[in-house]
Every structure is written in structure tokens, then in C-alpha cells.
Amino acid sequence: MTTTPTAPALALPAAPGSCPFDPPPAYDQAARQGAVTPAELPGGEFCWLVTGHQEVRTVLSDPRFSADARHPGFPFLTPGRRALTVANLSFIRMDDPEHARLRRMVTKDFLVHRVDAMRPGIQRIVDETIDRMTAAGASADLVTDFALPVPSLVICLLLGVPYEDHELFQAQSRTLLDNRATPAEVAAAQRGLIGYLSELAARKRSHPADDMLSRLAARDDVSPAEIAATGLLLLVAGHETTANMTALSTVALLRRPEQAARLRADPELLRGAVEELLRYLTIVQSGLPRVAVEDVELGGTLVRAGQGVLAMISTANRDERLFGADGEGAADELDVSRDARRHLAFGFGVHQCLGQPLARAELQIALETLLRRLPGLRITVPEEELVFRGHSVVHGVDSLPVAW
Numbered sequence: 001m002t003t004t005p006t007a008p009a010l011a012l013p014a015a016p017g018s019c020p021f022d023p024p025p026a027y028d029q030a031a032r033q034g035a036v037t038p039a040e041l042p043g044g045e046f047c048w049l050v051t052g053h054q055e056v057r058t059v060l061s062d063p064r065f066s067a068d069a070r071h072p073g074f075p076f077l078t079p080g081r082r083a084l085t086v087a088n089l090s091f092i093r094m095d096d097p098e099h100a101r102l103r104r105m106v107t108k109d110f111l112v113h114r115v116d117a118m119r120p121g122i123q124r125i126v127d128e129t130i131d132r133m134t135a136a137g138a139s140a141d142l143v144t145d146f147a148l149p150v151p152s153l154v155i156c157l158l159l160g161v162p163y164e165d166h167e168l169f170q171a172q173s174r175t176l177l178d179n180r181a182t183p184a185e186v187a188a189a190q191r192g193l194i195g196y197l198s199e200l201a202a203r204k205r206s207h208p209a210d211d212m213l214s215r216l217a218a219r220d221d222v223s224p225a226e227i228a229a230t231g232l233l234l235l236v237a238g239h240e241t242t243a244n245m246t247a248l249s250t251v252a253l254l255r256r257p258e259q260a261a262r263l264r265a266d267p268e269l270l271r272g273a274v275e276e277l278l279r280y281l282t283i284v285q286s287g288l289p290r291v292a293v294e295d296v297e298l299g300g301t302l303v304r305a306g307q308g309v310l311a312m313i314s315t316a317n318r319d320e321r322l323f324g325a326d327g328e329g330a331a332d333e334l335d336v337s338r339d340a341r342r343h344l345a346f347g348f349g350v351h352q353c354l355g356q357p358l359a360r361a362e363l364q365i366a367l368e369t370l371l372r373r374l375p376g377l378r379i380t381v382p383e384e385e386l387v388f389r390g391h392s393v394v395h396g397v398d399s400l401p402v403a404w
Contacts, residue, residue, distance in 0.1 A: 009040035010049060012310070013077050013179070013286055016390040020397075021252060022332065023285055023314040027051065031315040035299035039310065047075040047308035048301070049287070053319035053344070055299045059311040061349030065290040069093040074291045075308030078179050080186040081393075088194060088225070090233035092351055102226060103354060105219065106234065109158060109212050115357040118154075122362055125153050126369045139380060139403040146370075147246040147400070148239070151362055155238030158358075159231060160204060160211025161197075169193060173236045177393040179286075190232075197231040198224060238355055241283060242362050244389070244396030249277045249367055251386070251397060252334055254379055259336050264371050273336035274363045279323065279343035280334045282314040283395040288347060313344040374404040 014026035022028065027049070030037040035052030050059050059065045068074070069085045076082040085093055091102035108114065133145045140146070152170065156163045175181050175189035201217045201224065208214035212234070216227045253260040263269055287310035292303045303309060317323070322342060323331040329338065346353035353359070370377060379386075380401045387398040 009038040009046065012039050012041055012047075012049070016388070020386070020388040020390075020395075021248070021281055021334075023282070023312070023318065027285075027312055027315050028318070031312070031318070034301075036301040036303070041075055041308070042078060043076075045073075045075065045308065047310060048298075048303055049310050049312060050298065051312045051315040052299060053316040053322050053342075056311045056313060056316040056344060057348050058298060059290055059309055060288065060344070060347055060351065062296065063095070064292060064294040064296045065309060066095050066293045067093055067099070067290055067351055068095045069289075071291045071293065071306075073306040073308050075289045075310055077286055077289075078181075079183045080179065080181045082183070088190060088229045088232065090229045092233060096350065099350065102222070102230060105216060105222060106212060106230060107354065110355050110357055112357045115361050118158075118358070119361055119365065121157070122150075122154055122365050123369070126150055126365050127373075129153075130369065130373055134374075134404070139401065142250060142400040142402045143243070143247050143397065144399065147250070147366075148243045150246070150366055151239040151242035154242075154358070154362060155235060158212055158238070159235060160209055160213040161200065161231075161235060165196070168196065169235055170239070173240050174392075176236060177240060178391060179393065180391050193232050193235070194228045197228045197235070201227045201231065234355070237353075238358070240394050240396075242359050244283050244394050245278070245281065245359070245363055246366050247397050247400050248281050248283065248395070249274075249363065250370065250377075250402075251379065251383075251400065252277065252281065253367075253371075254377065255383070256334055259334060260371060262336055263367075264375065267368060267372075269336055270364055270368050271360075272339070274360060274367065275343060276334065276336055276338045276340040277363070277367075278345035279317045279338075279340040281395070282317045282343075282345050284345075284393065285314045285395050286310070286393060287312045287314075313347065317343050317345060376404045377402055378404070 014024035017025040030049055031051035035055040037049040039047050039049040041047055050056055091099045129146055129149050133140045152166050153163055172189040172193045175185055201213050204214040205217040263273055290309045292305050292307050294305050296303045318331045320331045329335040346356040380403050389396040
């Protein structure tokens with residue numbers, strides 16, 4: 001068993017490679033050398049990079065690895081991330097029972113049967129968005145005209161946030177997720193959104209509606225600060241992740257037109273294709289942070305209590321031992337007929353993404369409708385001119401000029 005690093009620490013975060021869909025080459029190289037690799041955070045702190053599928057599952061499900069950002073040794077990739085996380089903890093940065101108490105308050109809104117009941121409404125939003133886009137001409141920016149408005153409208157309806165405020169929360173969200181943002185910029189964006197959500201929750205306490213913020217505001221067992229932090233988490237994650245997945249999925253499918261053609265010819269493949277796109281793209285490429293609270297043997301390496309760990313779901317989702325077997329294409333390839341259900345794009349264990357049923361529904365409906373209604377959809381600039389968001393916690397593309 002390895003108890004001390006046997007190789008130079010990998011400097012984090014690693015630089016992106018030439019393919020916008022692949023994990024940074026340094027992470028891929030680390031995965032080929034072993035499932036657990038010594039790494040160094042930008043501030044000089046030591047942590048472990050965990051890249052294997054089974055080892056990542058262990059980190060995300062074993063209570064000896066804590067998600068509580070208040071623990072000494074918790075790994076932060078940037079000072080901005082530290083400022084954002086520590087100032088207003090949401091339940092994803094807590095352990096049970098604190099995490100479970102807050103998560104249970106919003107779980108029912110994301111249950112599969114509740115999301116299934118929302119599908120006609122999501123379909124209507126998608127169709128109306130495409131109607132507006134096509135009525136304006138034969139070309140558009142698919143990010144600003146489709147991929148961003150659809151999940152923003154959906155999460156606004158669910159939370160009870162007025163959509164007319166979307167420019168405010170979209171701009172602030174981009175700052176919160178930007179690894180280049182300074183702690184002061186992150187703090188200002190966070191204060192703006194926390195203040196906005198606190199005022200909105202106070203109004204809903206007096207004038208409730210049928211939405212999540214109204215239900216939270218009516219409870220006596222949740223503080224105003226907890227309501228605001230939960231609202232912030234769901235608002236930011238609820239539109240940024242799905243917007244970026246929609247745009248990146250479109251790029252990936254148009255880059256492989258034979259894959260898009262298969263989906264048009266056989267729409268029954270769509271649900272499985274969404275799982276494959278989630279696996280292949282894995283838009284959280286910088287890893288899920290944890291800290292060991294006990295000594296743990298992991299992949300033949302002893303992780304000491306107090307050492308930070310980054311669970312790299314991007315490399316875990318390219319693990320050839322799991323996704324390149326049984327006649328399927330190589331794990332680094334997109335194959336819409338692959339059985340990708342064991343991917344970790346939504347995390348694993350008690351902290352796995354609360355909103356995954358909603359994200360799946362939105363992606364399934366958005367991609368199916370785009371492929372069906374715009375069969376001539378194409379990107380109108382050379383691929384090398386597309387600007388990808390390698391600087392963001394959530395990977396994506398800044399704009400996507402298309403025509404049909």
C-alpha cells in the first residue's frame with residue numbers, strides 16, 4: 001500500500017487539451033497511471049486526484065470522506081471557490097444529518113413522477129422557444145436563443161422566480177462559476193443573488209404561490225439564510241448545467257452527423273443517448289471535492305485524515321474497464337447506442353444531484369425537438385472559432401452560431 005506520494009504532485013487545475021469534449025490531458029494521463037494520484041492545489045496545498053470509476057464511487061459514497069467545506073483540508077481550486085462556499089453553505093457542502101434535513105425539504109419537487117407531470121409544460125417551453133428563434137430568421141445563437149432560455153424558464157417556474165429577472169441571475173451565476181473571478185467579484189455576485197432571493201422569499205411569505213420558494217418560506221424549521229442558500233444553489237445549478245449540456249450536446253451531435261442521423265431515424269434511442277452524452281461530456285471537469293475524516297485505503301493508497309480529495313467524474317466516465325467493454329466503442333468515443341447508465345455525471349451517493357430527473361427530462365425534450373424540427377441544423381463557424389468555457393466550474397460553450 002502506498003502511504004506517501006511516489007511521483008511529483010500534479011499541478012491543479014490542469015490546462016484543457018485540444019478536444020473540448022475530453023478531460024484535460026493531464027487528468028487522463030493520471031488515470032492511465034493509477035486510480036489515485038498526488039496533486040497540488042493552486043495555493044500549494046496537497047490533495048489526492050481520484051480518477052478511477054470504482055474509486056470515485058467510493059469517495060462519493062463512503063462517509064469517511066466528508067463534503068463539509070468547513071473541515072480543515074477541504075480542497076478548493078481557487079480562492080473564489082473558497083469565498084463562495086464558506087460564506088453561504090448550501091446542503092451540498094454539508095454532511096448528514098444537516099445535509100439530509102435541508103435536502104428533504106425540496107426533494108419532492110424533483111421526484112420522477114413530479115417531473116413526468118412537468119413534461120408537457122417543458123415541451124411547450126421548448127416549442128415556443130424554437131418558434132421565437134425560427135420566426136426571427138434562419139440563423140441564431142443557440143446558446144442565448146435556446147439552450148439558456150429553456151432551463152431558465154423551467155427553473156423559474158419551479159422555484160417561483162420571475163423570469164423577467166433572468167438577466168440578473170444569469171450574469172451573477174456566470175461570475176459565481178468563473179474560476180477566473182476574484183474573491184471580491186464572487187462575494188459581490190453572491191451578495192447580489194442572496195439579497196435578491198431573501199427579498200423574494202420575504203414577499204412570498206406574505207403572498208405565497210404554488211412554488212418551491214413559497215413552500216420553504218412558509219416553514220418554521222428553516223432559517224431565512226438557509227432558504228436563500230438553497231434557492232441560490234437550485235437557481236444557479238438548475239439553469240447553468242442544463243444550458244451547457246444542451247449546447248455541448250448539440251455541438252457533439254453535429255460534429256458526428258451519423259450519430260444525429262441515428263437519433264432522427266430512431267427516437268427510441270434518445271433516452272439512452274442522453275445518458276451517453278452525460279457520460280461523454282461530463283460538464284463538471286474539475287472534480288467533486290471531499291476531505292478524508294479518517295484514514296482510508298483507496299486504490300492501494302492510504303489517504304490520511306485531513307487530506308483533500310478531488311473525485312474526477314470526468315475521467316471515471318471514460319474508464320475503459322467499464323465503458324469500453326462488450327463490443328462497445330472506446331470510452332473516449334461518443335456512441336448513442338452505448339449502455340451508459342453507470343455514468344457518474346450526477347455524482348453518486350447521498351449527495352448525487354437532486355435535480356437529475358428534471359435535467360434528464362429537459363435534455364431529452366430539448367434534443368429530440370431540435371433534431372426533429374430543425375433537420376438542417378448546422379454550425380455556421382469553423383469549430384476552431386468556438387469559444388469553450390474551460391475557465392468555468394461548469395464546462396460549456398460561450399456561443400453557438402447555427403443555421404437551419
